[in-house]
Amino acid sequence: MEGEGTATGRQRRATASQLDQWTVQDQVFKIYGAFASIPRSAQSVILELQRDKHVEYLTRGLQQLVDLGFATGSCTQLLYLGNQLTMNWRIMPSTFLAVVRIQMVAMGVDQGRQVAETFALYWIGRRMVAMPHLATTYAAVNSLVTLGGHKALSSINRDNLYKFLSRMKDSSGAFRMHDAGEIDVRACYTAISVASILNILDDELAKGVGNYILSCQTYEGGIAGEPGSEAHGGYTFCGLAAMVLINQANSLDLASLIDWVAFRQGVECGFQGRTNKLVDGCYSFWQGGVFALLQRLPAFGGEGFGTSDVEVEWVSDSTSEGDDEDRDSSDDNEALHPEPDQEGHQSSSHSPESSTAVHIHHSRHNQLEPLFHTMALQQYIVLCSQEQEGGFRDKPGKARDYYHTCYCLSGLSVCQYSRSKNENSPPLPTSVLGPYSNLLEPIHPLYNVVSRQYHDAREFFSKY
Numbered sequence: 274m275e276g277e278g279t280a281t282g283r284q285r286r287a288t289a290s291q292l293d294q295w296t297v298q299d300q301v302f303k304i305y306g307a308f309a310s311i312p313r314s315a316q317s318v319i320l321e322l323q324r325d326k327h328v329e330y331l332t333r334g335l336q337q338l339v340d341l342g343f344a345t346g347s348c349t350q351l352l353y354l355g356n357q358l359t360m361n362w363r364i365m366p367s368t369f370l371a372v373v374r375i376q377m378v379a380m381g382v383d384q385g386r387q388v389a390e391t392f393a394l395y396w397i398g399r400r401m402v403a404m405p406h407l408a409t410t411y412a413a414v415n416s417l418v419t420l421g422g423h424k425a426l427s428s429i430n431r432d433n434l435y436k437f438l439s440r441m442k443d444s445s446g447a448f449r450m451h452d453a454g455e456i457d458v459r460a461c462y463t464a465i466s467v468a469s470i471l472n473i474l475d476d477e478l479a480k481g482v483g484n485y486i487l488s489c490q491t492y493e494g495g496i497a498g499e500p501g502s503e504a505h506g507g508y509t510f511c512g513l514a515a516m517v518l519i520n521q522a523n524s525l526d527l528a529s530l531i532d533w534v535a536f537r538q539g540v541e542c543g544f545q546g547r548t549n550k551l552v553d554g555c556y557s558f559w560q561g562g563v564f565a566l567l568q569r570l571p572a573f574g575g576e577g578f579g580t581s582d583v584e585v586e587w588v589s590d591s592t593s594e595g596d597d598e599d600r601d602s603s604d605d606n607e608a609l610h611p612e613p614d615q616e617g618h619q620s621s622s623h624s625p626e627s628s629t630a631v632h633i634h635h636s637r638h639n640q641l642e643p644l645f646h647t648m649a650l651q652q653y654i655v656l657c658s659q660e661q662e663g664g665f666r667d668k669p670g671k672a673r674d675y676y677h678t679c680y681c682l683s684g685l686s687v688c689q690y691s692r693s694k695n696e697n698s699p700p701l702p703t704s705v706l707g708p709y710s711n712l713l714e715p716i717h718p719l720y721n722v723v724s725r726q727y728h729d730a731r732e733f734f735s736k737y
C-alpha cells in the first residue's frame with residue numbers, strides 16, 4: 274500500500290494523540306541532544322536551579338495577588354512555593370514571608386479573624402465567591418503549616434473545620450468537595466489530610482473512606498477519581514496517601530499499583546498522568562510521590578511516616594537496616610540519556626521487576642533503590658520544565674505557572690531523597706543532579722509540606 278512503512282504513511286495513519294506525542298518527544302530530545310553536545314563543564318551550569326529567578330517570579334506573583342484582592346487557590350500555590358523556596362533553600366525568606374503574611378491577613382486567617390468556618394475564598398472567572406471548599410482548605414492549611422509559628426497555627430479554628438469536614442462527608446463514607454459538590458478521591462484525601470495534620474482525625478471521619486477508595490482502584494492498578502473512571506496519577510497519589518493515613522494501604526492491590534505507576538515514566542524521562550497521555554512536570558510529584566509513600570511502608574523496607582496516626586501500623590514492624598553512609602553509589606550516576614527503542618517505547622531498564630509485588634529492592638548495602646529513574650526525572654524537571662527566567666512549566670512549549678512550579682519542585686525533592694532511608698540522612702551528591710546546591714529540603718510525602726514544618730505543626734497540634 275502506498276506510504277506503508279514510510280514516515281508519510283505513519284503520519285497519515287496517526288491519531289491526534291500520536292502526533293502530539295511525537296511533537297513533544299521531538300522537542301524534548303532536541304533539548305537533551307543540545308545538552309549532550311556541550312562540554313561536561315558547561316553542563317553543570319545548565320543543570321543549575323535558577324533559584325534567584327524563581328524567587329523573583331514568585332514574589333512578583335504574590336504581590337500581584339495581593340494587589341488583586343485574594344484568591345486562595347492561587348495564593349496557596351505560591352505559599353507552597355514559599356515552602357519549597359524559602360524554608361528549603363534558606364534564601365533570605367524575610368521579604369517573601371512578609372508578603373505572604375500580608376496575604377494571609379487578607380485571607381482573614383491571621384489574628385483569629387478567620388473567614389466563615391473555613392478557608393473559602395476563590396475565584397470563579399472574574400467573580401470571587403466565598404464558599405467553603407476542600408481544595409482551598411487543604412491548600413490554606415498546608416500554607417499555614419508552612420508559615421509555622423503560634424500565630425499562624427493558632428489562627429485555624431479546628432472546631433469549625435471539623436464541623437465543615439463532617440458536613441462534607443457523604444453517607445457512602447466518601448467526601449464531597451463542597452456543599453452539593455462532586456464526591457471523589459481528591460475530596461477524600463484533602464479531608465483526611467487536613468484532619469490528620471490538625472490532629473482531628475477520628476473514626477467518624479475515617480469511616481467508609483477505605484471502601485470508597487478501594488472501589489476506585491482500576492484494572493490497570495492505578496486509582497481513578499471515582500468508581501468506573503480511568504486510573505490517574507493525581508488520584509492515585511490522593512488515594513494511596515489517604516489509605517496510608519487511615520491505616521488501610523495494605524487493602525489496596527499494591528503490586529498492580531506499583532506496576533501501573535512505574536510504567537508511567539516515559540522516554541521523555543518525566544511522568545505522564547494516564548496511560549498514553551503526554552508527559553507533564555506536575556506528575557513528578559503526583560507519580561513520584563507515590564513511590565515516596567511506598568518506600569516508607571515497612572512492608573517495603575521503609576521506616577514509617579512519623580505520625581502517631583499511622584506509625585502504629587507502619588513503624589511497629591519496621592526493621593533497622595543499617596547506615597546509609599555505607600551505601601554503594603557505583604550506579605548513582607548511570608546514563609542520564611535513556612535511549613528509546615526503535616518504536617520510541619520506554620527503555621526496559623526502567624521497567625519494574627516482577628518482584629516489585631513484594632518489595633522495593635535493596636542493594637547489597639541495603640540502600641534504597643527506587644522503582645523509578647530518579648536522575649532521569651530530575652533531568653526532565655531541570656532541563657525541560659524549568660524556565661530560565663523563573664518558574665516551572667508542564668512541558669516545553671507551555672507557559673510557566675505557580676501550580677507546576679510547586680509540583681515540579683516537590684517532585685525534585687522526592688527524587689533527591691529517594692535513596693535515603695530517612696529524612697535525617699542527607700542524600701549523597703550522586704543522588705542530586707547538577708550542583709549539590711540544587712538540593713532541596715525533604716518534604717513529607719503524605720502532605721507535601723516541608724518535613725520540618727510538618728513536625729513543628731504536629732507538635733503544636735498535639736498540645737493545643
Ligand SMILES: [Zn+2]
Pocket residue numbers: 553554555556667677
Ligand atoms: Zn500538569
